[in-house]
Amino acid sequence: MVYFILKRLFQSIFVMLAVAFLSFSLFRFVGDPVSQMTGVETTVEDRERLREELGLNDPFLFQFARFTGDLLQGDFGYSYRTRQPVAEMIADRIPATLELGTVALIISLLVGIPAGVYTALNPRGFVTQSILLTTLVGVSIPTFVIGIMLIFLFGVQLGWLPTFGRGGTVQIGGWTSSLFTVEGWRALILPAFTLGVYQLTLTMRLVRAEMMEVMRSDYILFATARGIPWRRLHFRHALANTMVPVITIIGLQFGGVIAFSIVTESVFQWPGMGLLFLESIRFVDIPVMGVYLVVIAFFFVLVNLAVDLLYIAIDPRLRVKEAA
């Protein structure tokens, strides 16, 4: 168990190093940093001095080591565009993206799992067929179209919900949260739903397929033959076994939701990391892009580690074999 976690952590270090390297290459090789920092009137001597001061003449590996060391110490450098420390900019934006992603995930699970169970247990019912058809339409439409349609319907036509921004926010420590005001929730609901709709469909279809498979298994048949009450049979026996494979996909998807909330954030002008990334691309703000990459990779690694631990918690077969 401890060994397993250590092994995973060890692997994660390599993943992070690889991403740091990528981010560093971006920083170092996409254009000349000095010419991006300075104007046309800077003299060649000044440029050369700057180059020496910034250590750009040092050997490549040495530079990479310094870059990684700075990252580890929380020194993420400065943005070309705003001249702010990148760490601050990202820290400002992280809460918005995390809240959006988490609420989207919760919506997708709260709707997706029950819907999956229902459609698996009543595979031929009218309701099942309608749900399957609707969700099929749901995934076929691109996220931004759904977002725009929702804005049009609820924001413009009905005027119930705001169409952009985070609404009312509360400052808790360094965390700007929109979860504690009614306005904040009103602003959150549309983008969260838009972001979660794809994941919802995926969860539902996965749960449905897995559950139907599990319901055909011997142990469910045996439990039926023992007269275990249906409720318990479905939710205790079948659902737990269904969740083992489903969790992996949900975990991977959650990483994806955080990383690729760019589209939704831009449609709703949601001040999260995705929007920051878009702006950085527009201004070729390489330090921000590099750090964004590292942060997102870190989330992926974290989520995957959490998924592995959840796996162990659910499935006793994965725990280290005790003396049998």
Place this chain on the structure above:
Amino acid sequence: MLDVQGLTVRFPSRHGDFTAIEGVSLSVNPGEIHGLVGESGAGKSTIGAAVIGLLQPPGYIAEGTMTLGDVDLRNLTAAQAHQMRGARISMIFQDPQTSLNPLMTVEDQLIETIQAHEDISTSDARTRAIELLEEIGIKQAATRIKAYPHQFSGGMRQRVVIALALCTNPELIIADEPTTALDVAVQSQVLDLIKRLAQTRGIGFILITHDIGVIAQITDNVTVLRGGKVMEHGPTERVLRAPEHPYTKALMDAVPRLDKRVERFLVPESDVVKVASPAGLTGADAEAWLLDGVQQGGADLEMKDVTVRFAGTRTSLWTKPEPFVALDSVSMQVRPGTVMGLVGESGSGKSTMAKVITGLVSPAEGQMTLAGDPLPAAKQRPRDHVSRRLIQMVFQDPYSSLNARHRIGEILSEPLWLYGLEPDAARRRQISAAMLDLVGLSADSIDRYPHQFSGGQRQRIAVARALLARPRFLICDEPTSALDVSIQAQVLNLLKDLQARFGLTILFISHNLAVVRQMSDDITVLRNGKVVEAQRSEAFFTAPKADYARELLQLTPAITF
């Protein structure tokens, strides 16, 4: 107690209803073990499913009556039927590996089952569960009950399954092939347990099996089924000693006997309509072709002190995992042109032997020679080494050993081009067709796909494929354990014929001693990766030397009538 009259079950399909069982009547009294025997497709399991009300939709009961005590089983609402399951009728399934929920402890599963049918506190239920586990022979039940199913061995797991079926004190238990997935030693323990429960608790059992040995060992009455109809029924001793129906007789003849060796099994003539091969080649031509190639006859094989280790599972960060020793300095000598039977329970290293010889697993130590030439270990054996052709294999499961997306023609001609035996494609096809004829299949099978054949036919195809490499050493790894007895008899006959005609050397791996007796000239008994006994077959069966071998022989269910 249970009374079934004129039961007919139908499955609707596009081409009209398919009648799975027709007019079956049987009755089970308290304490009686009633055997249902028949080959696959006989409808044994369907009867069990109908009684407990778990017929797979769209199957339905078309006619007949079923009563348990004073309850009409056909006249229950869905809720009543579900309440009845477990409380009065319960079931034991074939494979203990899959019939327990892997995510719940044995304790949770037992307690929930007891509480599903009785208003009883959790601690009382736990006490009863522990008592029950002890009664059926699980030691230290109070602590073992906290374990998960995967922490029990196969036999223990089947006991847990039995405990689960038993914990609500049902009157009738339907046991569907309860011992098929178990080793002989464990099988006999589980059968004894069933017998004891029937006697002490007065539970009626319906024992569904394809194994006449099991029927002979513990049942009181038996019903012989074929194609969904009752062929014969009556007290087990009478039916097995003096079968009246020709089918029962044929079935009895097809069962390999442990107590004597027969030259050929009596099997009803196969009703395959022979179609002449398109190229006009027949089995005789295939035979000539084979004889042409195997003029040297079978090759002898010698293994000396072969040891195989597998990496163990790592349990700690600092200590190196203990390797698992699959074969522990095993020596074996197979004489040319003879059949060596390799016997042992699961996990004894039988299949590892096959893998070492075929070069799929590298031994850590030891030497092997084939026909006098050294046989390199897997890692050193080149892909084009001659032994890759000389040694061929027939696998256990004919459903997964043939590529489902290849036609039979492609499957059979593969060894011909792979080993460069036949450069001409048309000629390859002719030889393949002729080989099909030789193994008793119609030559027009060549354009079909594997799924269009039955298990026995597929195993014939697998044999044909092995022969097309012109092998001198054939390894058969449990070639008949997935087949029905009558099909098994046919395949064994085929192997015997081929061996006699071509003087092949065969390594015949099986856990079934009766089958091995019919096939082999010599015998090697393996246990935990070590050779326990090795000697001539007849001598072994009349007077085994090792205690373990004797024990194995005693435990094998035999038809003694």
